[in-house]
Amino acid sequence: MYTASFAFFEELWSAGVDHVFVNLGSDHPSIIEAMVKGSRDRNGAFPRIITCPNEMVAMSMADGYARLTGKPQAVIVHVDVGTQGLGAAVHNSSTGRAPVLVFAGLSPSTQEGELRGSRTEFIHWVQDVPDQKQIVAQYCRYAAEIKTGVNVKQMVRRALQFASSAPQGPVYLCATREVMEAEMEPYELKKGCWEPVELGGLEEDAVGRIAEALAGAKHPLVVTGYAGRNHAVPGALVELANTVKGLRVLDTGGSDMCFPADHPGWLGLRFGVDDAVRTADAILVLDCDVPWIPTQCRPREDAKIFHIDVDPLKQLMPLHYIEAQHRYRADALASIRQITARLRGSSELQAKLGGAEREQQWDALKAEHKKRLDDIAARSQPLENGEFGTGHLCSRLRELCPKDTIWAVEAVTNTLFVHDGLQPTMPGQWINCGGGGLGWSGGGALGVKLAADHEARKKGQKKGQFVVQIVGDGSFLFSVPGSVYWIARRYGIPVLTIVLNNKGWNAPRRSLLLVHPDGLGSKASNEEINISFDPSPDYAGIAKAAAGGELFAARVDKAADLDRVLREAIAAVENGQAAVVDCKVAYYLFTSIKMDPGDIPQEVPASEDFRGERENILRGHKAAISNPRTPPSSKVSKEAKEHSRRELEAYDEPYDASQASHGGKEEGEKDPGNVARGLKASISNPGVSEEAKQKAREKLGKLGGE
Ligand SMILES: Cc1ncc(C[n+]2csc(CCOP(=O)(O)OP(=O)(O)O)c2C)c(N)n1
Numbered sequence: 230m231y232t233a234s235f236a237f238f239e240e241l242w243s244a245g246v247d248h249v250f251v252n253l254g255s256d257h258p259s260i261i262e263a264m265v266k267g268s269r270d271r272n273g274a275f276p277r278i279i280t281c282p283n284e285m286v287a288m289s290m291a292d293g294y295a296r297l298t299g300k301p302q303a304v305i306v307h308v309d310v311g312t313q314g315l316g317a318a319v320h321n322s323s324t325g326r327a328p329v330l331v332f333a334g335l336s337p338s339t340q341e342g343e344l345r346g347s348r349t350e351f352i353h354w355v356q357d358v359p360d361q362k363q364i365v366a367q368y369c370r371y372a373a374e375i376k377t378g379v380n381v382k383q384m385v386r387r388a389l390q391f392a393s394s395a396p397q398g399p400v401y402l403c404a405t406r407e408v409m410e411a412e413m414e415p416y417e418l419k420k421g422c423w424e425p426v427e428l429g430g431l432e433e434d435a436v437g438r439i440a441e442a443l444a445g446a447k448h449p450l451v452v453t454g455y456a457g458r459n460h461a462v463p464g465a466l467v468e469l470a471n472t473v474k475g476l477r478v479l480d481t482g483g484s485d486m487c488f489p490a491d492h493p494g495w496l497g498l499r500f501g502v503d504d505a506v507r508t509a510d511a512i513l514v515l516d517c518d519v520p521w522i523p524t525q526c527r528p529r530e531d532a533k534i535f536h537i538d539v540d541p542l543k544q545l546m547p548l549h550y551i552e553a554q555h556r557y558r559a560d561a562l563a564s565i566r567q568i569t570a571r572l573r574g575s576s577e578l579q580a581k582l583g584g585a586e587r588e589q590q591w592d593a594l595k596a597e598h599k600k601r602l603d604d605i606a607a608r609s610q611p612l613e614n615g616e617f618g619t620g621h622l623c624s625r626l627r628e629l630c631p632k633d634t635i636w637a638v639e640a641v642t643n644t645l646f647v648h649d650g651l652q653p654t655m656p657g658q659w660i661n662c663g664g665g666g667l668g669w670s671g672g673g674a675l676g677v678k679l680a681a682d683h684e685a686r687k688k689g690q691k692k693g694q695f696v697v698q699i700v701g702d703g704s705f706l707f708s709v710p711g712s713v714y715w716i717a718r719r720y721g722i723p724v725l726t727i728v729l730n731n732k733g734w735n736a737p738r739r740s741l742l743l744v745h746p747d748g749l750g751s752k753a754s755n756e757e758i759n760i761s762f763d764p765s766p767d768y769a770g771i772a773k774a775a776a777g778g779e780l781f782a783a784r785v786d787k788a789a790d791l792d793r794v795l796r797e798a799i800a801a802v803e804n805g806q807a808a809v810v811d812c813k814v815a816y817y818l819f820t821s822i823k824m825d826p827g828d829i830p831q832e833v834p835a836s837e838d839f840r841g842e843r844e845n846i847l848r849g850h851k852a853a854i855s856n857p858r859t860p861p862s863s864k865v866s867k868e869a870k871e872h873s874r875r876e877l878e879a880y881d882e883p884y885d886a887s888q889a890s891h892g893g894k895e896e897g898e899k900d901p902g903n904v905a906r907g908l909k910a911s912i913s914n915p916g917v918s919e920e921a922k923q924k925a926r927e928k929l930g931k932l933g934g935e
C-alpha cells in the first residue's frame with residue numbers, strides 16, 4: 230500500500246534527509262507502517278530511524294547534525310503534547326540558525342469511521358486543539374498543515390526549502406491521521422527544482438565603501454557571530470586580516486568557529502563586552518546578533534560601522550538595532566571575498582595598506598596576541614590547593630584530545646574560559662548552541678557525532694572526528710541525560726561529556742549583580758538565592774544508569790588526577806563507549822563586586838562555598854583587589870577595585886593591597902592569624918546566620934583557636 234506517509238518518507242530521503250528522530254504516538258499508525266515498509270523494502274534508500282525517548286533530545290540531535298553538515302534532518306513527534314515536549318529545542322534551532330524539519334500528527338478529524346484513521350481512542354478528543362502549529366509557529370521559518378496526501382511531497386520540499394534558506398531554522402508540518410493514511414498513486418517531483426534560495430554578495434558601491442573604511446582605519450575590527458557556520462569563512466577572514474594588517478576579529482556569538490586562535494588578529498570570544506569594541510574606528514559586524522551590549526560597552530561615537538548579515542533586521546526580535554551607518558542583506562563569504570579582492574586590486578588602497586606604520590601595527594598585533602596567549606596560560610594553572618578551574622581543565626583537554634576534536638559547548642558562565650582554554654583553530658571545530666534554551670548539548674553532541682560518523686563513512690573512513698561535550702552541571706540536568714545516554718548506547722554514538730561541576734547555577738548570581746550590585750542577594754548564600762546544587766547529584770552515575778552500565782563514568786576534583794582520568798575517558802570513547810567525567814571546577818566569584826562582565830572574574834576553589842559568610846565576602850573583595858594568580862593585564866576594572874575597597878571599609882576591614890600575599894597564596898587563606906580574625910568576627914557578628922557561625926566555629930577549632 231502506497232500512502233501519504235510513505236510518500237512523505239520517500240521525499241525526505243530524496244531531499245537528503247538521512248535520519249529521522251522519532252517519538253511516536255496514536256497519530257502515527259500510517260507513519261509506523263511506512264517506516265516498517267521502507268526499512269524492509271528500501272533498505273539503504275530510506276532514512277535511518279532513531280528512537281528518542283524525549284522530544285527535546287530528538288530535536289537537539291537533529292540540530293547538532295545540521296550544525297555540522299548544514300543539512301536538515303527530520304523529527305517526528307506526537308500531536309500537541311509532543312510538540313510542547315520539543316521545548317527549548319525549538320528556540321535553539323531558531324536562534325542558532327539550525328535547519329530542522331519537525332512533523333507532528335493531528336488528532337483525527339472524523340469520529341464515525343468515515344475515513345481510515347478516524348478516531349479510535351479516548352485520547353483523540355483530549356488532544357484535539359484549536360491550532361496546533363501555533364505552539365511553535367513564531368519560532369519557525371514555516372509552519373503549515375498538510376491538507377491532502379496528493380501534494381505531500383511538495384509540502385515537504387517547501388518546508389525544507391524554508392529550513393535551508395538563510396537564515397536557516399526550524400520548520401513545522403502537521404497532518405491528521407486521515408490525511409497521512411490516504412492511499413494514493415506514487416508520484417515523483419521534478420529533480421533539481423527545490424534548492425534553497427541563493428543569497429548574493431554586496432553591491433559594488435558597498436564593497437568600495439567598506440574596503441576604504443577598513444584600509445583607512447587605525448583600529449579596524451570585525452565583530453562576528455555565526456559567520457563560521459560556513460566553514461570557508463574563517464579562511465576568508467584570515468585572508469582579509471592578512472590584507473588589512475592590524476585588523477582584529479572578535480567573536481561575540483560563540484556559536485561557531487569564526488576565526489582561528491593562532492592568528493595574531495584573534496581576540497577570542499567575549500559576550501558583547503571588549504575594549505576592542507570601545508576603541509575601534511571602523512567596525513564590520515558580520516552575521517551577528519549582539520555585537521556589543523550598549524549598557525556595558527559601546528563603540529566610539531565616530532566609529533564607522535557596517536552590518537552585513539543574512540538577517541540584518543533580526544525579523545524575529547521585537548527590539549533590535551545596531552547603530553550602523555550601512556546595513557546589507559548579503560552572504561558573509563561572498564562579501565568578505567569581495568572586500569578582500571577590492572583591497573588587493575586597488576593601487577590606491579594598497580598604498581594605504583603598505584608602509585612602515587602598517588608593519589609596526591602588525592608587529593604590535595603579534596606581540597599583543599602572544600601576550601594574550603601567555604595570560605591565558607597563566608590563568609590556566611591549577612590552584613594552590615591542588616584543585617583546578619575550567620581554564621586548566623580545557624587546556625588539558627586541548628592537549629590530550631585529538632587535534633581535530635569537535636567541541637560541543639554549553640558552558641554558560643564558564644564559556645569564555647572554555648574558549649580561551651581550547652583555542653579552536655579549525656573550521657567547524659567549535660559548536661555552541663547559539664540559543665538560550667539550556668539542555669541543547671546532550672542531544673546536540675550526539676547529533677554532531679552521528680553526523681561526523683555518517684559523513685566519514687560516506688567517504689569510506691571508519692569513523693568521524695572525536696566529539697567532546699562540555700556542559701555546565703545545571704545544563705547537564707536540563708539536557709535529559711536519561712534519554713541522551715540511552716540513545717548513545719542503543720545507537721553506538723560515543724561522545725565524551727565533561728560536566729563543569731560548580732555546584733549549581735552560577736549565572737543567576739551574575740545576572741542579579743548586574744542589576745543589584747549591592748542588593749540583599751549580593752550578600753546572601755547560594756542556598757538562600759536558590760542556585761545551589763548541594764549535595765551534588767552523581768552526574769556520571771545518572772548517565773551510566775541510563776546506558777545500562779555501559780558507559781565510562783568518573784569524577785575528578787584534583788589536578789593531579791586529571792590527566793589520568795581524561796586519558797582513560799578518551800580511550801573509552803575511542804573504543805566506542807560514551808564517557809562522562811564529572812569535574813569539580815573552581816567557580817568564579819561573583820560577590821557584590823560590580824564587575825564589568827567582560828573582565829575575568831576570580832577563581833575560588835571548589836571546596837570553598839560562597840555561603841554569604843563575612844569571611845568569604847571579605848576574601849572575595851580582597852581577591853578582587855589583589856590576586857597573585859591574576860596576570861597584571863587582566864582587567865578587574867578600576868571601578869570594581871574601588872567598589873571592593875569601599876565594601877571592605879563598610880565591613881570595618883580596610884584593606885592594604887600591599888599586604889596581599891604573593892607567590893600564589895590566596896589572601897587570607899594561608900595566614901592563620903588573618904583567618905582566625907575573620908572567623909572570630911563572623912561568630913560575633915549578629916548579621917551572620919547560625920549555620921555560618923557554626924561553620925566558622927568548626928574552622929576555628931581546626932585552626933586551634935577557641
Ligand atoms: C531552559 C532554560 N531554563 C532556564 C534558563 C535560565 N538559566 C540561564 S543560565 C542558568 C544556569 C545554568 O547553570 P550551569 O549550566 O550549571 O552553568 P553555570 O551558571 O554554573 O555556569 C539558568 C538556570 C535557561 N537559559 N534555559
Ligand SMILES: [Mg+2]
Pocket residue numbers: 701702703729730731732733734735
Ligand atoms: Mg553550574
